[in-house]
Amino acid sequence: xxxxxxxxxxxxxxxxxxxxxxxxxxxxxxxxxxxxxxxxxxxxxxxxxxxxxxxxxxxxxxxxxxxxxxxxxxxxxxxxxxxxxxxxxxxxxxxxxxxxxxxxxxxxxxxxxxxxxxxxxxxxxxxxxxxxxxxxxxxxxxxxxxxxxxxxxxxxxxxxxxxxxxxxxxxxxxxxxxxxxxxxxxxxxxxxxxxxxxxxxxxxxxxxxxxxxxxxxxxxxxxxxxxxxxxxxxxxxxxxxxxxxxxxxxxxxxxxxxxxxxxxxxxxxxxxxxxxxxxxxxxxxxxxxxxxxxxxxxxxxxxxxxxxxxxxxxxxxxxxxxxxxxxxxxxxxxxxxxxxxxxxxxxxxxxxxxxxxxxxxxxxxxxxxxxxxxxxxxxxxxxxxxxxxxxxxxxxxxxxxxxxxxxxxxxxxxxx
Numbered sequence: 001x002x003x004x005x006x007x008x009x010x011x012x013x014x015x016x017x018x019x020x021x022x023x024x025x026x027x028x029x030x031x032x033x034x035x036x037x038x039x040x041x042x043x044x045x046x047x048x049x050x051x052x053x054x055x056x057x058x059x060x061x062x063x064x065x066x067x068x069x070x071x072x073x074x075x076x077x078x079x080x081x082x083x084x085x086x087x088x089x090x091x092x093x094x095x096x097x098x099x100x101x102x103x104x105x106x107x108x109x110x111x112x113x114x115x116x117x118x119x120x121x122x123x124x125x126x127x128x129x130x131x132x133x134x135x136x137x138x139x140x141x142x143x144x145x146x147x148x149x150x151x152x153x154x155x156x157x158x159x160x161x162x163x164x165x166x167x168x169x170x171x172x173x174x175x176x177x178x179x180x181x182x183x184x185x186x187x188x189x190x191x192x193x194x195x196x197x198x199x200x201x202x203x204x205x206x207x208x209x210x211x212x213x214x215x216x217x218x219x220x221x222x223x224x225x226x227x228x229x230x231x232x233x234x235x236x237x238x239x240x241x242x243x244x245x246x247x248x249x250x251x252x253x254x255x256x257x258x259x260x261x262x263x264x265x266x267x268x269x270x271x272x273x274x275x276x277x278x279x280x281x282x283x284x285x286x287x288x289x290x291x292x293x294x295x296x297x298x299x300x301x302x303x304x305x306x307x308x309x310x311x312x313x314x315x316x317x318x319x320x321x322x323x324x325x326x327x328x329x330x331x332x333x334x335x336x337x338x339x340x341x342x343x344x345x346x347x348x349x350x351x352x353x354x355x356x357x358x359x360x361x362x363x364x365x366x367x368x369x370x371x372x373x374x375x376x377x378x379x380x381x382x383x384x385x386x387x388x389x390x391x392x393x394x395x396x397x398x399x400x401x402x403x404x405x406x407x408x409x410x411x412x413x414x415x416x
Contacts, residue, residue, distance in 0.1 A: 001025070003401070004238055004247035006225050006261070008035040010204045010386050012253030014394040015379055016219075017211045019251075022398055025216035027245055028208075029238060031224035036204035038324075039255050039386060042278045042353040044314035045305035046294050047196035047388050048137060049116045050162040052108040053101065053153065054363025055317070055383070060096035067319075072333050074301035078320030084259075085320055088272035091361035102156065104362050107412035109160045111365075112385075114408050115392025116196075122391060128206035130198045131308035137195035137294040138167075138176055144187045146298065154190060165191045178291040181343050197294050197305040199312075200387040220245065225254075228261055228376070235373045249375045249401060255358040258380045267372040269415070271381045273356035275321035277330055278314040279338070280351040285309075289344040300337050311345070313338055317357075326354045359383035367393050367413040368400060377401055378415050 001024050005016040008030035016028040032038070055075075066073045079085070095104070123132070141147040147166070154164045172189040173180060211217050223240040228250065230236070237244040252258055256273040283290055283306070290311040295304040302315040315334050318327075331352050338345065360366065360381040370376035379397045382389050396413070399406045 001249060002247040003027070003249045003251060004029065004245050005251045005253060006238060007253035007255065007257075008032070008208065008219070008221070009038055009040040009253065009255055010036060010200055010390045011255075011379055011382060011393060012251075013204050013208050013211065014390040015251055015253055015397055016217070017207050017214075018394045018398045019401070020211060020214040020217045022402055026218075027247065028211065028217075028219040029223045029225060029240065029245060030219075030221055033221050034205070035208040036201045039355045039357055040200050040204050041355060042280060042312070042351070043200050043276075043355070043387060044278065044303040044384065045197050045199060045307050045312040045387070046137065046296075046303055047116070047119075047198060048385070049112040049388060050109070050157065050164060050192045050195060051137070051139065051296075052112045052385060052388065053105045054095070054108070055359070056092050056095035056104075056361060056363055057101045058096060058098045060093065071329070074315065075317040076319070078318070080320050082320075084272060088270060088361055089319070091270055095362045100362070104364055105157065106160055108364060109157065109162070110408045111389055111392045111396070111413070113161060113392075114395060115389050118391035118395045126207070126210055128203055128210065130200075130203035130206060132196065132198040132203075134194060134196045135293055135306070136175070136191065136193040137296065138172060139190040139296045139298050140172060140179065140182070141187045141189060141298050142182070142185045143299065147188045147190075150190050163192065163194060165193075167191050176291050176293045176295060178289065179295060179341065182341060195294060197307065198387075199307045203387070225261065227264060228373075230265060230373055233374055235376050249377060251377045251379060251397065251401070252370075253379045255380065256356045258358065258378070262370070262372065265370075265372040267370055267415070269366055269378070269380065270360050271358045272319070273321065274359045274383065275316070275318035275324065275354060275356055276314060276384065277316050277326070277334055278312060278353045278355075279331075279334065279347065280353070281311040281313065281345065281347060282349050283309055283311055289342055297341060302334070302337060302341075321356070324354050324356050326352055357383050365389060365393055365413055366415050367396050368410055368415050370415055
């Protein structure tokens, strides 16, 4: 089958690669000249398979005043006269309850574990250098009440295959001595010893090169898709800035650009851009100031991952940001918080970045056949978990597109 994949981020490239490996003739399209130039460029780097609980959670309501009023809140909302923002926000609010959060967590775990297994299978036969490590992950807490609530989530997730430990302050520092500066404030941590990390941009770029060497695989980079042409209930071509691309099936993996393609077809997808920031800090070969284990500062919503010769630091959720420009105030805030956590870390050469995460209100991606055309498929809406979920999402999509039995229940991710 001839398949056209639109979008060369980590989700699109992984989908294109697995489709080609399954024997399809695949054309990959993207508006940029190189892959992974949008959300996949400098994300957090954590492959956090056991920590996929949605942003929509019961504590949303208690935190809402801070989000609206505090400029230094890790999650900040800027209200706009934008119907899509309010439609998404209302759906997010409806999903912010205990029963929905638990159901979404269980469903996401099935996808994340599929993704972990698929990545490990892929790497056996496909050499991709992206500083991949299994280094474990700590979610550190300052508030004892929060770690007590986190213990309940650990117990719940253990029934779905997670292997996590609740550590006190001393045990946490024994696992990762580099966070000793927060010793006085540290209440404890959740430790997942088998979590992984890697450079998403390097992974996507390396897999892209592998894809180009496969039979029937080609990439048309610098081809912005203007619209999808539909005739008789089928997509007959992707109209690009350089001409039409025809195929038997089309896969949309366009992140925050998805609505622009699907709205004209009459299909609404509940995706809204959530802006995040990152710092990439070069490390000396003998550096001991940065953590070896991946760390998530729960209260400040900052993640740290060592990726070979650099430390990636990612943080913040800005709802209502209109582009991926860097807000100097947010970067200043992030650097101040990082220095409090790691006072000896040299940030003078840190590379700053901001990007838009394509999020759904429930936190679950949308994977499956579009309701607007028989041969149109979606693999979108992964939010901050695109790297973590890419391989599992691609495997799930490929099985359905190829008429095979899906490896997991696809219904939680079905396009509405």
